Amino acid sequence: MSGPITAAALVAAFEQSARPGSGPAWLVARRRVAMARVAERGLPGPRDEDWKYTSLTPLLEVPFDLGAGDLDGVPSAAAVAPFVAGPASWTRLVFVNGRYAAKLSSIHPDARGVRIGSLAVAIETEPDALERHLAPPGDEGADAFADLNAASWVDGALVQVPDGAALAEPIQLLFVATAPGAAALSHPRTLIALGKGSRATVLESYAALDPDAYLVNAVSELALDAGAELDHVVVTAESPRAFHLGRLDARLAAGSRLRTCAAAFGGRLVRRAVRARLDGEDAACHLSGVAALAGQQHLDTRTVVDHLRPRCVSRQLFKNVLDGRSRAVFSGRVVVHRGADGTDAHQTNKNLLLSDDVEADSKPQLEIFADDVKCSHGASDGQIAEDAVFYLKSRGLDEAAARTLLTRGFAREVLDRIGSEPVREWCDARLSTVLREGRVVEGGAHA
Amino acid sequence: MLSVRDLHVAVLGKEILHGIDVEVGAGEVHAVMGPNGSGKSTLAQVLAGHPGYTVTRGLARFAGKDLLAMPPEERAREGVFLAFQYPVEIPGVTNAEFLRASVNAVRRHRGLDELDAIDFLALLKQKMADLEMDPSFMRRALNEGFSGGEKKRNEVLQMALLEPRLALLDETDSGLDIDALRTVAAGINRLRRPDNAIVLVTHYQRLLGYVEPDRVHVLAGGRIVRSGDKQLALELEARGYEWLEAEAARP
Numbered sequence: 001m002s003g004p005i006t007a008a009a010l011v012a013a014f015e016q017s018a019r020p021g022s023g024p025a026w027l028v029a030r031r032r033v034a035m036a037r038v039a040e041r042g043l044p045g046p047r048d049e050d051w052k053y054t055s056l057t058p059l060l061e062v063p064f065d066l067g068a069g070d071l072d073g074v075p076s077a078a079a080v081a082p083f084v085a086g087p088a089s090w091t092r093l094v095f096v097n098g099r100y101a102a103k104l105s106s107i108h109p110d111a112r113g114v115r116i117g118s119l120a121v122a123i124e125t126e127p128d129a130l131e132r133h134l135a136p137p138g139d140e141g142a143d144a145f146a147d148l149n150a151a152s153w154v155d156g157a158l159v160q161v162p163d164g165a166a167l168a169e170p171i172q173l174l175f176v177a178t179a180p181g182a183a184a185l186s187h188p189r190t191l192i193a194l195g196k197g198s199r200a201t202v203l204e205s206y207a208a209l210d211p212d213a214y215l216v217n218a219v220s221e222l223a224l225d226a227g228a229e230l231d232h233v234v235v236t237a238e239s240p241r242a243f244h245l246g247r248l249d250a251r252l253a254a255g256s257r258l259r260t261c262a263a264a265f266g267g268r269l270v271r272r273a274v275r276a277r278l279d280g281e282d283a284a285c286h287l288s289g290v291a292a293l294a295g296q297q298h299l300d301t302r303t304v305v306d307h308l309r310p311r312c313v314s315r316q317l318f319k320n321v322l323d324g325r326s327r328a329v330f331s332g333r334v335v336v337h338r339g340a341d342g343t344d345a346h347q348t349n350k351n352l353l354l355s356d357d358v359e360a361d362s363k364p365q366l367e368i369f370a371d372d373v374k375c376s377h378g379a380s381d382g383q384i385a386e387d388a389v390f391y392l393k394s395r396g397l398d399e400a401a402a403r404t405l406l407t408r409g410f411a412r413e414v415l416d417r418i419g420s421e422p423v424r425e426w427c428d429a430r431l432s433t434v435l436r437e438g439r440v441v442e443g444g445a446h447a
Numbered sequence: 448m449l450s451v452r453d454l455h456v457a458v459l460g461k462e463i464l465h466g467i468d469v470e471v472g473a474g475e476v477h478a479v480m481g482p483n484g485s486g487k488s489t490l491a492q493v494l495a496g497h498p499g500y501t502v503t504r505g506l507a508r509f510a511g512k513d514l515l516a517m518p519p520e521e522r523a524r525e526g527v528f529l530a531f532q533y534p535v536e537i538p539g540v541t542n543a544e545f546l547r548a549s550v551n552a553v554r555r556h557r558g559l560d561e562l563d564a565i566d567f568l569a570l571l572k573q574k575m576a577d578l579e580m581d582p583s584f585m586r587r588a589l590n591e592g593f594s595g596g597e598k599k600r601n602e603v604l605q606m607a608l609l610e611p612r613l614a615l616l617d618e619t620d621s622g623l624d625i626d627a628l629r630t631v632a633a634g635i636n637r638l639r640r641p642d643n644a645i646v647l648v649t650h651y652q653r654l655l656g657y658v659e660p661d662r663v664h665v666l667a668g669g670r671i672v673r674s675g676d677k678q679l680a681l682e683l684e685a686r687g688y689e690w691l692e693a694e695a696a697r698p
Contacts, residue, residue: 386498391535392497395545395605396523396552405548409539409588416539 007042010148011035013066019152024127027134034136034150044143044199047436053329053361054271054300058242062213065182072194072270074101074161075178075209079347083207083237091116092172097179098186099155116171133221134193135251145245149187149219155191156189159202163225164197168231170420172200177242180207190220194228201231201420208239211443215243224250224256226280231419232260235427238267240295240443247273254280255308261418261429264291264299265434267445271300278312290414292431294440295325298338302331307370311342319350319414322358323440324404332377333365340370347377352384352410354439403438411415411435448473448644449613454505456493462503463489465669471613474641478680479656481666482688487648488532490666491617496522509613524556526612530602530619537589542601543571545589549652550608574607577637579630595622603634612643619647620654623644632657652684667692
């Protein structure tokens with residue numbers, strides 16, 4: 001089945017696929033509810049407030065293979081190697097068009113009781129163990145694509161860390177797209193659940209083996225029990241023609257800490273939505289994002305942070321380097337609910353404009369229903385400071401080297417928020433592939 | 448080493464320097480003194496190639512080459528170094544990374560091999576120890592959050608690494624406490640060699656107590672109104688600048 005994406009076509013493809021009746025009853029019911037909502041609400045359009053600045057037109061013009069995702073053949077390890085982070089000792093799960101590729105993966109459980117592997121396999125093995133997770137998105141803030149993922153996901157990663165365990169090394173979840181021929185559509189679903197007081201670092205990376213058009217419609221669910229600490233990084237190095245709609249749903253229990261950083265170095269259209277619920281006292285989340293965009297690339301970042309309990313802290317830092325005719329949209333919403341006294345929330349969005357033809361929109365929103373609250377936000381757009389260029393030149397650096405260094409420095413402030421040094425360095429190396437000669441190179445990270 | 452003739456400089460169409468003549472020979476230290484707004488910093492910045500200033504007349508030659516024809520990075524590679532009065536803060540770029548890029552840009556120009564990370568680190572540690580700088584400054588973002596004194600020390604560190612043939616120090620002594628002044632002065636004196644030259648731009652005499660100048664020039668109203676030996680600096684310290692400004696204003 002090939003054709004443009006419409007709600008009706010998606011519903012039809014869903015009904016014809018194996019999905020409606022597969023898995024335990026609770027999951028089947030959730031899939032059906034989610035798909036019914038897609039049918040009812042349709043795809044988002046320009047009249048939806050959440051999609052006002054991001055047009056889906058380029059996506060809707062692409063004929064997709066709606067029955068795809070079932071394609072045979074797994075790429076070679078050599079084809080995937082350029083996207084692999086860290087040494088062989090890291091646990092790595094590789095997914096090809098959203099399906100687990102055991103052959104390309106390697107699992108080194110370094111803590112007793114840690115479950116790492118394919119989500120589909122986990123459900124088959126213990127059908128009811130994950131029922132408290134994988135809930136379809138609520139009405140608020142979610143859209144048809146989140147529902148579509150909830151209904152249609154085939155596979156994804158499961159990282160479940162038991163109480164008190166600490167993983168010594170990062171885990172890489174690598175999602176590669178390969179779409180020779182018809183454009184493929186995949187809905188990877190990831191669940192990272194950390195038990196009480198446990199700690200982990202997870203790098204979720206998206207890459208393309210071919211420079212084709214495809215759609216990745218990803219949802220990752222992060223569940224942190226009391227006192228857990230997660231260092232989470234998402235790198236989207238999609239192909240220059242690809243569409244990436246990614247959603248992160250995080251729930252934090254008391255005293256837990258989440259750092260999550262999204263680095264966007266590729267893709268025609270990338271939308272990253274983050275929803276963080278601070279649902280226990282003294283929880284803290286650091287949300288950050290960095291992008292280097294050129295050509296006609298479009299990045300849409302939207303965050304919603306719910307402060308539900310007292311004394312939680314949220315920090316947000318999102319920075320974009322815009323070149324060519326690219327566009328970045330940032331919408332950051334902080335809701336301090338009744339009773340969330342002592343909330344401390346701060347949000348910053350900064351854009352570095354390297355061309356006259358770029359556009360950056362920033363929309364912060366604060367909604368406060370509690371007392372004794374510290375909330376602030378700031379946004380700025382700017383160009384490279386000429387006094388800084390002169391300073392570097394006066395030390396022997398040429399114009400391009402000076403501008404590259406300054407641009408990288410601007411973006412680095414975000415990467416510096418990543419807790420794990422090897423992950424940070426890997427991201428920094430990706431960054432340097434897209435920032436060259438003081439400009440953003442479109443598709444630099446993909447090549 | 449440096450030869451400046453009848454140098455006129457304007458910024459935004461307004462002339463600030465009205466014909467400067469200076470000859471700085473190899474092995475010499477010159478001090479350029481003067482009241483605020485006299486044009487001292489402008490002179491230093493113009494010689495380093497700041498794009499905000501326009502040379503409307505005159506020339507400046509450095510080691511026989513036309514300095515004014517070179518872009519700032521080429522001047523740096525040829526051996527001109529400006530220690531900034533207000534060093535720029537650059538977040539996200541570590542001091543070590545910047546310094547290595549700078550040292551290697553200069554080395555490439557001079558036909559030397561680039562230093563790898565290990566060799567560079569050894570050199571950097573040595574130079575930082577000379578200036579009594581905490582090694583943690585290597586990892587910190589360039590000048591970001593540095594105190595005034597730390598910034599000045601970092602400028603002198605850059606100078607020590609680049610080993611310029613002509614060092615222009617723009618009020619490097621301002622904002623330094625007495626201990627820092629002594630350390631910075633020692634750093635400047637280490638650079639003093641028969642084959643290079645140093646120009647100290649300063650408002651006060653106190654640095655000159657540590658780095659003894661061969662010549663002192665007083666700049667007022669965009670002109671050199673008097674030149675002399677180190678005694679002139681002491682005279683200025685005692686009498687202030689007003690008498691010279693008054694003399695200069697006389698037709």
